[in-house]
Amino acid sequence: MLATLLTIAYLVGVIAFVFSFALFAVWFERKVSAWMQDRLGPMETGGFQGWLQTIADAVKLLLKEDIIPAIADRPFFRLAPYMVFIGTLGAFVVIPFGAQFVGADLNVGLYYVIAISSLVVIGILMAGWASNNKWSLYGAMRSAAQIVSYEVPIGLSLLVPAIIAGTLSMQSLAVAQQGGFWNWNFLRVPPFGLMAFIVYFWASVAEVNRIPFDIPEGESELVAGYATEYSGMRYAMFFLSEYANMFVVSAIAVTLFLGGWNAPLSFLDFVPGPIWFLLKCMALVFIQMWLRWTLPRLRVDQLMGVCWKVFLPVSFVNLLVVSFWMLWVR
Amino acid sequence: MRTSLKENYFEQVWKGISTTLIGMRVTFGHLFKPAVTLQYPHERWTMPERARVRIGMTYSECTGCGACARACPVDAISIETLKAQQDEDLGTTKDGTKKRLHVLKFDVDNAKCIYCGLCIPPCPTGAIHFVPDYEAMQLTRRNLIYHFTILSATEIESIRQRDREAKARAAAAKPKAPETTLMNPSPPQPSES
Numbered sequence: 001m002l003a004t005l006l007t008i009a010y011l012v013g014v015i016a017f018v019f020s021f022a023l024f025a026v027w028f029e030r031k032v033s034a035w036m037q038d039r040l041g042p043m044e045t046g047g048f049q050g051w052l053q054t055i056a057d058a059v060k061l062l063l064k065e066d067i068i069p070a071i072a073d074r075p076f077f078r079l080a081p082y083m084v085f086i087g088t089l090g091a092f093v094v095i096p097f098g099a100q101f102v103g104a105d106l107n108v109g110l111y112y113v114i115a116i117s118s119l120v121v122i123g124i125l126m127a128g129w130a131s132n133n134k135w136s137l138y139g140a141m142r143s144a145a146q147i148v149s150y151e152v153p154i155g156l157s158l159l160v161p162a163i164i165a166g167t168l169s170m171q172s173l174a175v176a177q178q179g180g181f182w183n184w185n186f187l188r189v190p191p192f193g194l195m196a197f198i199v200y201f202w203a204s205v206a207e208v209n210r211i212p213f214d215i216p217e218g219e220s221e222l223v224a225g226y227a228t229e230y231s232g233m234r235y236a237m238f239f240l241s242e243y244a245n246m247f248v249v250s251a252i253a254v255t256l257f258l259g260g261w262n263a264p265l266s267f268l269d270f271v272p273g274p275i276w277f278l279l280k281c282m283a284l285v286f287i288q289m290w291l292r293w294t295l296p297r298l299r300v301d302q303l304m305g306v307c308w309k310v311f312l313p314v315s316f317v318n319l320l321v322v323s324f325w326m327l328w329v330r
Numbered sequence: 331m332r333t334s335l336k337e338n339y340f341e342q343v344w345k346g347i348s349t350t351l352i353g354m355r356v357t358f359g360h361l362f363k364p365a366v367t368l369q370y371p372h373e374r375w376t377m378p379e380r381a382r383v384r385i386g387m388t389y390s391e392c393t394g395c396g397a398c399a400r401a402c403p404v405d406a407i408s409i410e411t412l413k414a415q416q417d418e419d420l421g422t423t424k425d426g427t428k429k430r431l432h433v434l435k436f437d438v439d440n441a442k443c444i445y446c447g448l449c450i451p452p453c454p455t456g457a458i459h460f461v462p463d464y465e466a467m468q469l470t471r472r473n474l475i476y477h478f479t480i481l482s483a484t485e486i487e488s489i490r491q492r493d494r495e496a497k498a499r500a501a502a503a504k505p506k507a508p509e510t511t512l513m514n515p516s517p518p519q520p521s522e523s
Contacts, residue, residue: 036357040367294353310343 011103014092022243026054029243029289036293064232072229073130080127081230081237087119088241091248096171098261098273109170110162113252114155117207120245121147124216124226127238131229139225142300143209143216149307150206150213156315157200160193160322161185161256174260184259189325196318197257199311204249205288206303208242212295213303250284251277258284377462382447385438386461387478391423394431398449398458406442407449410435412493423455434486436478441471 027042031049034041046052068077094109096102106112121144128140162168164185165176177184186197206213217225224230227238254260258280261273298306368375377383385406394411411431414420420429449458468474481489 032361034365035361038360038363038366040365040369043369290354290357291350294357295350306346310346 007103010101011093014103015089018089018092018244018247019240021247022240023054023058025243025246025285026057026239027051028286029292030054032286032289033293036290058236061236062233066232066234067229069132069229071132073132076126076130077229078234080123080130081234081241083123083126084120085123085237085241085244087116087121087123088244088248090116090119091252094170095248095251096174096255096260097277099175101261101274102171105169105171107167107169110158110168110173110256113170113248114151114158117245117248118147118151120241127230128226131226133229135222135224135228136226139216139222139228142222143226146209146213146216146303147207149304150203150311153199153203153307153311153315154207156312156319157196157203158252158256160196160318161188163319163322163326164188164193170255174255174262177259178262180266181259181264184257184262186257189322192318192321192325193257195314196322197253199315199318200257201253201284201287203307203311204253205291206307208245208249208288210242210246210288211292212298214297215300215303218297246285246288247281250281250288253284254280377464379462380460381462381464382445382460383462383464384440384460384466385443385445385449385458385476386463387436387438387458389433389436389457389478389480391455391457392433392436392478393423393427393429393455393457394433395454397452397454401448401452403446403448404442404444406439406444408435408437408439409433412489415492415496423457425455427455432481432489433479434481434489438476438478439474440466440476441474 027050030053031041042050042053044050045056068074091113093103094106094112096105124143124147125140128136128138128143131137161173165173167173167176181187186193209216216222217227219225222228227235230238254277259276261277263269263271263273263276394409396409396411399405399407399409411433414430414432420432422428447460450460466474479486
């Protein structure tokens with residue numbers, strides 16, 4: 001009974017964390033983009049560096065009129081943002097924030113994460129179809145094509161740490177990397193651990209539809225892609241889930257490649273695990289923002305070319321080499 | 331990325347990675363550069379002393395000649411003057427020109443003004459000039475008319491009153507005869523433009 005209550009309290013805490021992280025990340029992205037362009041970004045709302053800006057924006061979006069197009073498929077139009085958000089939120093169940101901080105330590109955790117993240121595609125397709133709008137549909141189709149393509153290198157790259165640790169449970173994957181940063185998976189079987197990490201990270205940027213892989217919502221061609229017809233809180237759900245998704249893919253990368261909640265050196269163990277975990281995640285989120293404000297958008301053919309001609313062969317080679325390494329060398 | 335598998339596949343992959351890193355180095359460098367943004371309502375540019383932004387005038391320098399109003403292509407300047415009495419001394423401008431006219435009204439309508447500056451060269455005393463004040467927003471169009479006279483309404487009225495009295499005295503002193511030849515029965519009001 002107590003355990004159930006604790007789990008519920010933990011998950012409520014995680015949801016609160018997801019929302020506050022998304023608000024923080026939107027603000028942080030605006031600041032990062034501004035700094036990289038020698039601007040200041042939001043400065044007025046809330047005093048210090050405009051820290052209240054996204055909260056003010058969220059309140060504004062909550063108060064906006066909720067417009068549903070007359071020819072839209074109403075039930076699906078209403079459902080789609082929540083599908084996207086559920087797909088994102090579901091992944092948090094198995095992400096280990098610390099030695100004791102995990103919602104459910106499934107023995108198929110990694111598989112579960114990949115499976116539930118695919119709900120996002122369904123939500124996006126649903127949004128594009130239900131909007132009954134050519135831009136939305138194009139955006140949704142592109143998004144589906146992109147995510148389905150990039151799931152392949154992501155899956156193959158995530159198998160590398162799974163093979164090294166011999167488990168699919170996220171918590172066990174984190175525990176297997178204890179004892180200093182040289183035990184982290186991205187430094188195992190050099191350079192193939194690192195290559196798997198890089199391939200996963202790049203493909204995950206495509207997975208969350210961010211620049212340079214943001215053709216599903218390329219605003220110069222598709223207005224806002226699948227979110228074109230959305231307004232008010234429903235639009236905010238898409239927006240929040242994009243940023244929550246950034247955290248999810250970073251958290252998976254940290255858990256599988258960067259040692260999870262482990263300290264890089266054993267004398268740093270006095271710092272609690274969740275703090276290490278969040279620090280590493282924030283670093284990866286920052287790199288995603290950094291990439292976004294550095295690179296231009298890829299064309300559709302370039303996007304598919306990178307995926308099928310570069311990422312896929314590389315991740316296959318990785319998988320094969322690491323498999324044989326674990327089979328014979330160790 | 332054009333990846334032809336026949337040749338330089340690895341070169342192209344390496345090029346993709348290395349050029350990305352070059353771009354990332356550039357943006358990372360800019361991360362720590364100070365922003366060029368000026369937080370406008372809190373900080374302001376100091377405008378150049380002679381910035382040509384809005385028409386202003388120095389009332390004490392104006393002789394009321396009306397050259398600026400005649401030069402204005404859009405009739406944005408409206409001036410009303412009255413001749414000074416014999417016993418009045420309005421002083422001189424800085425360059426020594428004697429002021430002979432009361433300038434009762436000197437209005438510049440900034441809604442009409444096209445900021446061409448054609449009113450400035452004709453001014454004999456340099457009274458009208460550009461000022462570097464760029465915050466000219468007003469809530470009503472009426473407020474865009476800048477009143478440059480420093481005389482109050484009562485002062486203007488007293489000047490008018492004295493003028494009328496002087497006219498009346500002059501009329502009384504004059505012989506009656508020319509009165510009938512006047513085409514315009516209203517009392518002559520010397521006014522500019």
